[in-house]
Amino acid sequence: MKKIKYTPDAADKLRAINTAISLQYGSKKAKEIVGSITGAIRGLVVNEQMGPSVGHMFGVASDYRYIFVSRNYVFYSIENIGTVVQR
Secondary structure, eight states, X not given: OOEEEEOHHHHHHHHHXXXXXXXXXXXXXXXXXXXXXXXXXXXXXXXXXXXXXHHHHHTSOOOOEEEEETTEEEEEXXXXXXEEEEO
């Protein structure tokens, strides 16, 4: 079974997004936005190649892909067989 593995930096950034939005717009809005981001990330389990390749988009050598959700870029790579790592 495929699974999502967050790097410590990615987890910290999600918490920072949650905190910043909570302070500015309230906890309900923060939960909505962080939920949409994590929901999109969970969607990578079903379609790990959903996001465009960074290498193809920008003409650089890279194994990373990205998705854009709720005004945030999520960069990820597909490691091992069936593991998606969010950066």
